[in-house]
Amino acid sequence: MDRQTLKEPRQEQVRRARVAKPKAVSTRKTGQRRGPRAAPKQAVTLKEHVVEIVSDSGEGAQRCGQSFGSVAARMGNGIWTVEIIPAEIQPPARSIAGASGNRIRVASERVTNGGDEADLVVAFNEQVLLGRYRAKELKPGCVILLEDKWRTDPDADIAVSYAHVYDELVAEGYKVHEIPMESECVKYVPDPRRGKNMFVLGLLCSIYSLDLEMAREQIRFVFRKKDAKVIDLNLELLEAGHDWAEENLDIKYAIPASKPKDPQIVMNGNTALALGVLASGMEVCAMYPITPATSASHYLSDIFERVGCVVHQAEDEIAACAFAIGASYAGKCAVTITSGPGLSLKQEGIGLAVMSEIPLVVVDVQRGGPSTGQPTKAEQGDLLSACFGGHGDAPKVVMAASTIEDCFYSVIMARKIAETFNMVVMVLTDASLATAQQPFPRPDFNEQWLAPPIDQSAVPEGASPYDWDPRTGLAPRFIPGQPNGMHCLTGLAHDRLSHVAYDPEINQEGIRNRSLKLATFQKTLKAPAIFGDEDGDLLIVGWGSTKGAIEEAVERLRADGKRVSSLHLKFLQPMPSGMKDMFRRFDKVMTVENTWSDSLDSEVFDEDSRRYAGLALLLRARFLVDVDCWGEVKGQSIKPGKIVRAVLERLP
Amino acid sequence: MGIPVSECLLKLMAEGYTLDDYRGDIPPRWCTGCGDNGILAAVQRLCRDEQLPPERTVFVSGIGCSSRFPHYMNAYGFHGLHGRALPVAEGVKLRRPDLHVFVSTGDGDCCSIGAAHWIHAIRYNMDMTVLMHDNQIYGLTKKQASPTSPRGVKSNTTPRGTYLDPLNPLSVTLGVANVSFVAQAADWIPELLYDIISEAYHHKGFSFVRILQRCPEFMPHQFDPWVQNPDKMLLLTHEKGVQLSAGLSKVYRKQEAHDPGDLHRAREIASLSEQIPVGILYRDSDVPCYEDVRMVDRLHTPDVIKGVLEEEFDKFTIWPSE
Known part of the structure; x- marks a missing residue:
């Protein structure tokens, strides 16, 4: 009902809109398009800014934001980008909940998080802007660049809605600049819905004094799979946006960059996670699609076969976990990647891996819960279920990645711990790391990251598979194929020979040893600083x-x-x-x-x-x-x- | 080459595996008269006849009476979770095609709690031999109806008899894409039980054998009409299937020459209601196995891994940009 209003009922706003005129001077009609270049503007030097670009789904705000972030990062700025993702694939156009886009924090120094509310927002329509306003994502009085075509929309409701939102925001002190995005873009492309985003990139390059040549390079990179005509068109749009801003906007910032010495890579947490899986030497990733974890598996599916490995999309979460356990049991330590609801389903399997001491890496890219909760949104609600979610006493390692870089290294470390201690290692990340991007030092490959080849040598005759060391609780791991190692692994309580334990003392001994093993691992941890x-x-x-x-x-x-x-x-x-x-x-x-x-x-x-x-x-x-x-x-x-x-x- | 025959024989005597080599170190704890004992004997015989190295043989099971199976074998065993034997076995086989993989499961384990995995395992068609011990009742949990319990069976959860018609594991299996081997055996015809399991073992792909198995404890008379009247059995014979010995032929006179390549007739046979078919219903050796489909001809060595990582890092490197 209130799609069109900030606060007041609709009849009221219609009445007001009919009589009201823009209360503030807008840049809508200022300047001559393609006119003579204005005198160079004095840039205001900033330490950092949070920039948001929001549009309807499919209008390319995400690509624009990512490109803007990449250009800034390549210039040596610290960046942190956060995706603004609607829950639906194709939410209705011009809807408050449908805002899609990107938030980019650009700074002189390295940044470690997305920062506070936005300092500058580019919105392709007033409804998505309203969505961000209501979510309290805008800094009071911030700069807003708003597509102006809705003011004259033939649909009176839309025009009214636009004018109203505009008036309200101006009245509240926001510096709203109306930008003729569509009428400018239509000079270059027949369908300006596909192209506005690069025009906006041009605007931002001008506003933030970014190197236009780097932006051109970025466009050539982004569209590298398209033909030259597409690239040229986007380059034209970029420059049109840049020139338009230079001529018509009186906003100019500079965020001085401080270039890091070491080579930097920029990616999101899920990409880092997938590369970590590859770098850990694991050969199998068994998964089932679940937001927001799946994009890690998408990327891994793309690259994993190049090192001879497999991403197996199982029929369900339970099967994915069981499949990974089977692969690990057979000597190929495996990972299963999921999110909260999937973790719940895997818990029985995780318990089995704990009980039978099979190394296993479980990654939980947390999302809002409980139940289906907020699949695309960030939350840290799974800590206790990661630690204690299974039934019975099931000691396992639970670790969390704290940065995007850490997503990469955590998986490598998790595999190592899992195979050293024959334990389940849970790695927790979350939706905010999964989709955020940040530069970090390019990792130096280290062969120590990888799993050693599996042992197929004969086990000493008479050795038992659960010969728990009295000091550490550690037992050997017999891998199928090893002569003399035959035993029946079981999820039932078992003795050192892996025979089903009917003796209460034996159950106690097994549980004690699995706990002892975790305590032994604890002795290897350094206190955090x-x-x-x-x-x-x-x-x-x-x-x-x-x-x-x-x-x-x-x-x-x-x-x-x-x-x-x-x-x-x-x-x-x-x-x-x-x-x-x-x-x-x-x-x-x-x-x-x-x-x-x-x-x-x-x-x-x-x-x-x-x-x-x-x-x-x-x-x-x-x-x-x-x-x-x-x-x-x-x-x-x-x-x-x-x-x-x-x-x-x-x-x- | 110049090795005398006598030496070969000696070698065989010295190094060949005997039945004892496949016996686990604990005796089976199934009930006296349980059909599972006969299945175990047939499988141990198969391992001996095929000379399967115990260290390269893996028996995976779920939970239930059937799933105690791996404990009684001398091989690598994996007695895991109720219903999840198949995905575990798939994980084992994917990267270890050198291992012989067997799965022991039951009517509850496979057709109820593990039904989703069963359907998809057929579709993956990974090379493994799946023995579905079907006694039409939950035994380990003390007599509850299973999905294959005939309508009207009284159990602890259905004291007035089951309400629904049973699920037909043969029809279900034959209805799934990529099905490559379906057979039915009965524990009371051990000779054929062995032959069928042997055919299943030799088939490359997902070999599904439903074994009708008597439960003397909770369903003592369930199969009596068929055990007592061989004419109610239908034996499937074919040059591409199993052949009957003269002795069996005499006892089991109802026979059908069924070509295992005939999927349509296989489905009809699977749906017979009065007669119990025994033999190979369907076989298609041309269905690709998932582990082969997913096999990539790329080495997994430090050099290759480093190479791919560096290529990927290059794509994400922003500084220095060139």
Whole structure:
């Protein structure tokens, strides 16, 4: 009902629109197209900016945003891009929920997260803009570049809606510039819906003083599979956008770049994850399609065969897990990649791998839950189900990637741990890492990443498959094909010979040894470093994708004189030693997690009923420290500014 | 070459596997009279006759009476999860074509909780021998109706009799794309049981053998009409299928010369209601196996991996841009 309004009922806005005129000076009719070049504008130097480009699905805002990010990154700027993805493949045009596009944080220095609200928004229609406005994604008074063709739309409803949104935003202090995107693009392309995005890229290149030649290179790269005519047309559009902005817009920024010394690569977390699988030496990835994990498997499917390996799309999540277990059992350590609902389905299989001590890597690209939840949105709600989701006592390693680069290295490390300890290793990432892009140093290939060839030599006669070492709990791994190693692996409680255990002592022994093994692994962990001072008023503890935002918040708070530090955990189960001592040096300890936790804002949420976020619960249980927590479940990465506010509320 | 025959024989005596080499170190714990015992004997005989190295032979099972099978073999065994034997076996076979893979499953394991995997396993057509022990009842959990229980069977969950007609595992299997081998055997005809399992083993692809198997504990008289009246059995013979010994031919007089290449007739035979067909219903050796389809002629060596990684990194390198 309220598609067209910011706040007021529709009749009211129709009435107002009929009488109202634009309240602010717009750039709509300023300047002469292709006229003589205006005097060079003085660029305002910025440390960073958050730029959003939003359109209907299929209008290319995502490609525009990615290209803009790539050009900035190639110039040496720090970038972090976040995809704005509607839930449907083809949402209705001009709908609030259908906003599709990209948010790019561009900075002088390296950035570790998506930052706060947008400083500049390019919108292809007022409805998608409204969607972002309502989601509180715009910084108050920010710059908006809005396609102006809707003002004169033959459909009166649309024209009214446009005028109304425009008026409201201007009244609220936003600097709205109406841009004749369509009428400019139509000079070059018959269907401006396909081409506006490169025009906008040109606008942005002008506004942010980006190197136009690099943008040209980017276009040639993006369209490298298309013929020369397409490339030329897009180059024309780019330049048209650039020239139009130079002549008609009075906005010019410069974000000085600081070029890193080492070669950098830029990709999203799922691509990094897939490359990590390849680099780990694993040969089999068994998966079932699930958002937001699948794109990792898409990319892996594309490249994995080139190293002789297989992505198997199984008939369901359970089969994918069982398939991976079968491959691992046969000596080819495998990975299964999924997201929350799939993790639930795999839990029985994971329990089997724990019980029978089969190495297995499980990646959970978390999304909003429970149930189908928010498939395309970010959340960190699976920590406890990763640690304890199976039935019975099933010790396993749970680790989390905290950056895009970390997605790559985490899988390599996970494979190594899995095969060294014959254990299940869960790697948690989430939708925000999966689709965000950030440059990181190009990895140097290391043969140590790879799995050694499988052992097919004879097992000493009389050796038993579960000959648990009394000190470490570790047992050998007999791989089919090894003479003398024949035994029947079972998910039933079993003794050292893998015989079904009917003796209660034997069950106890097996469970103890699997626990001992995890404790042995724990002894290999290094204590994480504190970010900030070693003592202070408050310590924030985080895990996974929130690292960049938490550390940025800590920096801002410290710059403000606050005695705040943070600690970021890679291993959630087991946790490294030494943390309790760190906690003692702070007056307060709290976690920041992108998941639900009760805040004491209701009579019935009190100390007795309060449900804590996953990590807070784990820390409270393990260290007997009164760990507080804060988080939100808005389907997006937590912004540093929000963390700052949450922390300030808790400081004296 | 110059090795005398006597030496060859000696070698065979010294190194050949005997039945004992396939016996697990614990004796079977199935009930006395359970049809599973006969299946185990037939499989151990097959392994001996084929001289399968125990270390290169893997028996995968799910959960249920049938799925205790791997414990009683001397080979690599995988006694995993209820219903999930097939995807585990697929994972084993994919990268280890050198291993002989057998799957033991039951009517509950295969046709109920694992039904999705069963359908897709037929379609993948990976080279493995699947023995579906069908006693038409859940035994290990103490007598509940299974999807193959005939209508009216009284069990602990259907005290007034089952409500629905049973699922027909043969028709289902024959209805799936890429089906390549379907046979039916009965535990009370051990000679044919062996022959059929042997044919299944020799077929390259997903060989599905439904074995009618008596449960003396919970369904003691289920197959009596057929056991007692050989005329109710229909034996399928063919030069491309199994042949009957003179002795069997005398007892089982109802026979049909059925060409296993005839899918249409196979489906008709599968649907017979009074008679129980035994033999090979269908075989197509030309269906490609998934592990072959997915086999890529690329080495998985550090050099190759490094090469591909560097190529991919090149694509994502932004600085230095050239």
